[in-house]
Amino acid sequence: MGLFKQPEYRRFNLKPRYWDPEAEARKEREKRIRAELGLAEDGNEYIPDVRASLQKEYAKRKGDRAGLRLGYSTRLFMILIIILIGIFYLATYKIDLIMKLF
Template identity: 50%
Template sequence: MARMFERKDSRKFDLKPRYWDPEKEEREEREKRIKAELGIREDDKDAYIPNIKGHFTELYKQRKAQRKGHNGQYAVRLFMVLIIIFLAALFIMMRYSEGVLKFLGM
């Protein structure tokens, strides 16, 4: 029974170090961008992919601007619902005060 839960392989930490050269990476990206602008294609697998961080930032700002108007409407709607619930509870308490007090055990 105990063998059913044993692992055959031992879990080892295996770290393979990598060398990263930021200057080389910048140079290669610059070359890809220039080749893409000039229309020179060496191979399709290394197609230029632009940095999309700025695009995400723009989309975030647009969506945030769209949400600003909706947040006010949501708050007003929530406030109105809470007022209606409070008034309904107040009406029930005033109308059926004896039954409510019995229900609460007072």
């Protein structure tokens, strides 16, 4: 050992858990069907899967946003073209007006 205390290595302790999304979706459907039919459950009431519905909605809206970006860039491009045409017109045909300003 030296004069100074050596730091210990940090350990990462990961305990993997098995998650089956298909089985979870199946249980969700069974609960929903039992709730709709009014059948008795095992004492558990139907709780909708809010997280899955939010993820689906996010994915759907993400696809819609791609079209909005295209519209924005097209609009910006058209505005720049109009400005450049205006500057070209002033520079070629109204040069005397520009010279009076300076």
